[in-house]
Amino acid sequence: MGRKTHPRIQRAKGQIAIVALRLIGALPFVINRALATIIGVIVARLPTQALKVSKTNLALCYPALSDAKRAQLARESLIESIKNTFEIALFWRRPAQGLQRVAAVDGDAPLRQAVADGKPIMILAPHLGCWEVLNFWLATEFGLHAMFAPSGLPEVDNLVRSGREHFGSTMYPTTARGVAGLVRAMKKGALTAILPDQVPDRRSGRHVPFYGHPAYTGTLACKLIRQTGAVTFMAWARRLPGTQGYEIRIRPADTAIADDDLDNALAGMNHSIEQLIDESPNQYLWSYKRFRRPPPGSDTPY
Incomplete structure (x- = not known):
């Protein structure tokens, strides 16, 4: 059993996080993006654990790239991550601004046809681009049913849920009852979205290849697809240069x-x-x- 954090400490953490998020969220988008870029450039040049982990992952997943190119890609990724943190702080507080920043949509025709046919839809949205903007767009265009896992900081959870539910999304707890409710909705033709690249707990995954290396992968999405017969798509919100906004990209999933x-x-x-x-x-x-839970007998690369 891990040590439990004292309730007062948890409350203090939640209050500090809320203050920080509200301060960031109060900035106009142009200033938000400019400040995030400046901070990102600085952070990306520091010898942080995040940079070390990024380089390790890239060495595993893109071995053909030179060390210099992987190092540059790691720094760029950290800058984009800082941008993501800043922009979602703004969009949780003012969701309409996130939706208004959608500048283009690519590949959505098959998705719209599947929705028109009344089929259940599974959207798999990995940690790529701005996933909150994708949530807003899906909720507005089709209605969205999704699961919500509390962070342990109630103040932050309330902010996140209010932002995600602003456009009418239906949220389900990450419990057996929540999964059952989601399955019922999907069988009636609902559209749901899941982050498929999180490392699950030890009872909810299997080791399968990810860029050629065994990665402990959650089974929930594939089980839901098989149980409901859902048509599956991959999707993400690509961050466009400067303050141009976002491009929603929809792709068919591998038939396997x-x-x-x-x-x-x-x-x-x-x-x-x-x-x-x-x-x-x-x-x-x-x-x-992503590779922190290796197969038995193997060492973590971190």
Whole structure:
């Protein structure tokens, strides 16, 4: 059992986080982006743990790149991550501004057809670009049913939920009851979105290849797809240069994702994630320890 944080400390953390998020969220978008870029450039040049993890992940996933190119990609990714932190602080507080920044949409015709046909839809949205803007767009265009995992900081959770539910999204807790409710909605033709590249707990995943290396991968998305017969798409909100906004990109998932063999389905999901990341690797969250739970007998690369 891990040590529990004292309730007063938790409350203090939540209050500090809320103050910081509100201060950032009060900035106009142009200043928000400029400040995030400046801070990102500074942070990307410091010998932080985030930079170290990013370089380790990139060495595993892009071995053909030179050391210099991987180092540059790691720095660019950290800058984009800082931009993401700043922009979602603004958009949680003022969701309409995030939606208004959608400047283009690419590849949405098959998705719209599937929705028109009344089929359940699964959107897989990895930690790429600005996933909150994607949430807003999906909720506005089609209605969105999604799961919500509390952070342990109630003040922050309330802010996040109010932002995500602003456009009418239906949120489900990450519990057995929540999953059952989501399944019922999907079987009636609902559209849902899941982050497919998080490391799950030890009872909810399997090791399958991700860029050629075993990564502990959550099984929930593939099980829901198989259980509901959902049509599956990959999606992300690409951050455009400067303050131009975002481009929503929709791509078909690998057909193997619906395979009855769970390992094959998970491999198809990870392959789909790889293809999406390859569109703009600098906007992926490489500082996340994706390989932190290796197979038995193997060491963590971190």
